[in-house]
Amino acid sequence: MTGTGTTGSRHVTHWIGGKPHAGEAARRGDVYEPASGRVAGTVDFAGQAEIDAAVAAAKAAFPGWRDTSLSQRARVLFRFRELVDEHRDELARLISSEHGKVVSDAAGEVARGLEVVEFACGIPHLLKGGFSENVSTRVDAYSILQPVGVAAGITPFNFPAMVPMWMFPVAIACGNTFVLKPSEKDPSASVRLAELWAEAGLPDGVFNVLHGDKAAVDGLLHHPDVKAVSFVGSTPIARRIYETAAANGKRVQALGGAKNHMLVLPDADLDLAADAAVSAGFGSAGERCMAISVVVAVDPVGDELMARIRERVAGLTVGPGDDPEAEMGPLVTREHRDKVASYLDGGVAQGATLAVDGRDPDVLGGAGDGFWLGPTVLDHVTPEMDAYKDEIFGPVLSVVRAGSYEEGMELISANPYGNGTAIFTNDGGAARRFQNEVEVGMVGVNVPIPVPMAYYSFGGWKDSLFGDSHAHGMEGVHFYTRTKAVTARWLDPSHGGVNLGFPTSG
Numbered sequence: 448m449t450g451t452g453t454t455g456s457r458h459v460t461h462w463i464g465g466k467p468h469a470g471e472a473a474r475r476g477d478v479y480e481p482a483s484g485r486v487a488g489t490v491d492f493a494g495q496a497e498i499d500a501a502v503a504a505a506k507a508a509f510p511g512w513r514d515t516s517l518s519q520r521a522r523v524l525f526r527f528r529e530l531v532d533e534h535r536d537e538l539a540r541l542i543s544s545e546h547g548k549v550v551s552d553a554a555g556e557v558a559r560g561l562e563v564v565e566f567a568c569g570i571p572h573l574l575k576g577g578f579s580e581n582v583s584t585r586v587d588a589y590s591i592l593q594p595v596g597v598a599a600g601i602t603p604f605n606f607p608a609m610v611p612m613w614m615f616p617v618a619i620a621c622g623n624t625f626v627l628k629p630s631e632k633d634p635s636a637s638v639r640l641a642e643l644w645a646e647a648g649l650p651d652g653v654f655n656v657l658h659g660d661k662a663a664v665d666g667l668l669h670h671p672d673v674k675a676v677s678f679v680g681s682t683p684i685a686r687r688i689y690e691t692a693a694a695n696g697k698r699v700q701a702l703g704g705a706k707n708h709m710l711v712l713p714d715a716d717l718d719l720a721a722d723a724a725v726s727a728g729f730g731s732a733g734e735r736c737m738a739i740s741v742v743v744a745v746d747p748v749g750d751e752l753m754a755r756i757r758e759r760v761a762g763l764t765v766g767p768g769d770d771p772e773a774e775m776g777p778l779v780t781r782e783h784r785d786k787v788a789s790y791l792d793g794g795v796a797q798g799a800t801l802a803v804d805g806r807d808p809d810v811l812g813g814a815g816d817g818f819w820l821g822p823t824v825l826d827h828v829t830p831e832m833d834a835y836k837d838e839i840f841g842p843v844l845s846v847v848r849a850g851s852y853e854e855g856m857e858l859i860s861a862n863p864y865g866n867g868t869a870i871f872t873n874d875g876g877a878a879r880r881f882q883n884e885v886e887v888g889m890v891g892v893n894v895p896i897p898v899p900m901a902y903y904s905f906g907g908w909k910d911s912l913f914g915d916s917h918a919h920g921m922e923g924v925h926f927y928t929r930t931k932a933v934t935a936r937w938l939d940p941s942h943g944g945v946n947l948g949f950p951t952s953g
Contacts, residue, residue, distance in 0.1 A: 451578065452573035457488025459634045461497055461658055464504035464643040465651025467497040468497060474630050476660070481547030483778040484816030490634045492659040495807075498666035501655040505597040505624035506672050508652030513594050514624040515650075517571040524620055527647035528564045531557065535644065536689030539638055540777045543768035545633035547818065548731045550768055553608075559898070563919045564902035567616035573924050574621065586936045590663035591822040592928040594622035595698060596674040599667045601688065603680045604779050605840075611637060611903060614677045617923040619653060624677070624691055632779055667730045668692050675927065677918070678702065679736070681838065682739035682864070682910045700926055701764065701913040702906055705866030706858045707938035708741045709895055712852060714750050715871040721755035725873065728844040729822045732778050736911075737867050737889075737896045740839060741828070742846045743855040749848045753802060753826055756844070760803050760822045760863060763825050766811030773811055777818040778841060778920065784818040787841030794825045794834040794845075802826040805842060830858065838864070852877060860886035865908030869895050888912065 458479060462467035472491035480487040493501075509562045512520075531538070540554035546553070568575075578589040600614040607629055615625045629637040637656045644654045657663050667673050668691045675698040678688045685703035692699040709727070727739035744752050766773030778784040788806055793799050801823075808814070808821025820842055828835050828845040835845055850853035859868055869891035870881045877894045888907035891897030899905055899920070906917030916926040 449520035454738045457635065459488065459490040459638060461491060461493060461501065461659060461935075462654075462656040463497070463501045463542075464655070465645055466528050467537065467894050468500075468734045470497070471727050472492065474659075478545055478632070478634065479780065479818075480544060481779055481818045482769075483559065484781065484818060485550055490631055490658050492631070493657045493666070495666060497657060498660075498663060498670065501626050501657050502597060502667070502672050504652035505626050508650055509594075509596055509624045510787065512650060512653050513622055517574060519588070519621055520622070521568055521570055522719050523648050524564060524568045524570070524616065527616075527644055527734065528561060528568060529798065530643040531561055531564065531640070532649055534639070535561075538608055538639060540769065541635050541639060543776070545577050545605065545635055546734075546768075547779055548734075548768055549766075549770075549773045549776050552574060552731050552776075554611040556792070558610040561904065562901040563612050564616045566919065567620035570620035573921070577932075582934070585939070588932065588934045589877075591933065592621070592924070593931055595927060595929055596623060597626065597672050597674040597675045598623045598677065598927060599626045599628065601628045601664055601667070601676065601678045601680070602630065604632040604737070605731065607636040608640065609635045610679050611640070613679070613918040613923075615633075615654060617919055618675075618677075618927045619649070621924060621927040623927055624653045624655075626657055626667065626673070628657050628659065628663050628680055631658055631660055643888065647661060664688075664912065668697075669695055671695075673697060675699070675925070676701075679918075680704075682723060687914050698926065699914045700906075700916045702736070702918065703911050703913060704840075704864060704865040705736045705738075705868075705907065705911055706741060706835075706838055706862055707737060707739050707867045707869075708743050708862070709739045709869045710743045710745070710849075710852075710859065710864055711748065711752055712745050712870070712872040712877060713872065714873050715748070716873065717748060717752055717755055720754060721759055721870040723820070723895035724752075724756055724844065724870070725759045725763070725822070725891075727869075728762075729842045731843040732775055732820075734779060734840055737898055738840075739895050740843070740845060741835065743849050743858060744846060745849050745852060745855055748848070753824075753846060756824060759805060760824060763822050764811065765821050767817075775783075775842065779818065779819050783841070784820050787839055787843060788820055790834045790839055790843055791823060791825070794828065794832060797832045797834075797886070799828045799832060799834060800826040800846075802846070830861075852881075857884055860884070862953040863910045867891070867897055869893075869897060886919075911926070
């Protein structure tokens with residue numbers, strides 16, 4: 448990454464074999480500043496030569512890193528953790544400048560990513576296998592966990608630091624090497640992380656960054672030396688990633704889209720529920736797979752809850768990500784802003800009520816040509832409407848009315864997505880019933896965004912996950928390792944001659 452000062456001066460290139468790529472790119476893309484709408488720089492797009500070079504660097508580095516002691520790997524991870532923490536503000540501002548989210552939101556993203564690094568620092572314990580003595584006479588059996596080889600990560604624009612850090616710390620700690628393909632919309636944070644890895648002492652080639660579009664993705668999915676692929680993004684792309692990578696003999700975890708519901712029961716603390724709906728619906732401008740996009744209000748509290756949501760939305764401050772007073776920034780691109788805004792007229796045409804219209808927000812310092820859409824609320828939404836069915840991925844909160852707990856829970860479970868959900872209630876029995884019955888992978892009880900801590904695993908059910916492994920936690924360790932079972936006999940002088948049979952428990 449070079450030059451981050453004046454308009455159009457930022458140039459982001461690949462990180463291959465421990466250094467920035469020196470070659471000339473045949474194709475490049477623009478990197479925008481969402482708050483102003485201006486082009487802030489360019490990013491190189493990888494062709495087959497760059498793809499081959501990155502994978503070759505990772506493959507060459509694998510034997511040495513695989514055989515590096517667990518203690519030494521942990522020391523590198525600890526040093527990387529300290530460097531990321533030292534540069535947290537810098538990373539947050541870099542993310543904010545390219546994504547648009549406010550700096551405090553970006554700093555929170557880095558902090559959540561660091562939690563996975565901290566989990567991976569415990570790799571000497573996490574990679575312990577099992578041992579059974581005397582499974583047969585003087586025969587021992589044990590299992591060991593070994594890395595799979597070159598792993599690739601394909602990550603979305605909405606969390607350019609956190610989502611990659613769900614993947615590569617665990618993969619690298621387990622002894623793999625890694626090729627990251629971040630979003631071309633906000634590529635700079637990934638290269639800065641690569642620089643910090645190098646400063647931490649990670650050997651050249653263990654961590655590489657390839658920029659680009661579908662061509663770079665397809666190149667990794669079809670490359671014979673890539674053994675595992677991790678992906679986070681929309682459901683249609685997750686399905687394609689899973690099918691393509693699996694067809695090419697790779698291990699795959701592909702996390703897809705979401706339509707997260709928050710069920711509010713009549714006994715809930717409505718101030719807490721309204722606060723949660725607004726923060727979970729409009730944080731990061733709604734551009735996150737764990738955003739609450741549907742509030743299911745069990746009547747008779749629907750009108751009162753809506754009044755409190757409207758009151759809180761009116762107090763939100765929209766502005767550039769680097770303005771300390773801003774609570775919500777712009778969307779990532781003009782095209783995405785326009786697509787999200789199209790659901791407002793569409794929702795009204797299909798019978799919803801536009802309770803809060805965010806299409807002309809009061810922006811700190813003026814909207815200019817930025818990609819702005821303020822907090823928006825559609826009330827009286829029904830499951831047949833496009834605003835309900837589609838993953839909008841923006842600051843649009845839909846409110847659905849339900850007549851009972853059963854109706855609300857069944858609505859949530861019937862949704863094809865199963866990423867995250869939440870229930871707001873003061874009834875412990877209702878909460879316990881909900882967590883038992885609901886067909887969703889991550890559940891919050893009076894917690895609107897139930898993202899698990901790093902030592903648990905992240906991932907949903909149904910159309911929100913393709914593959915059988917969730918991200919980070921022990922499922923992440925298992926994804927990035929293969930189990931090898933060893934049966935060993937060490938003969939003593941009285942072994943009594945040749946025995947051609949299989950070991951038995953006798």
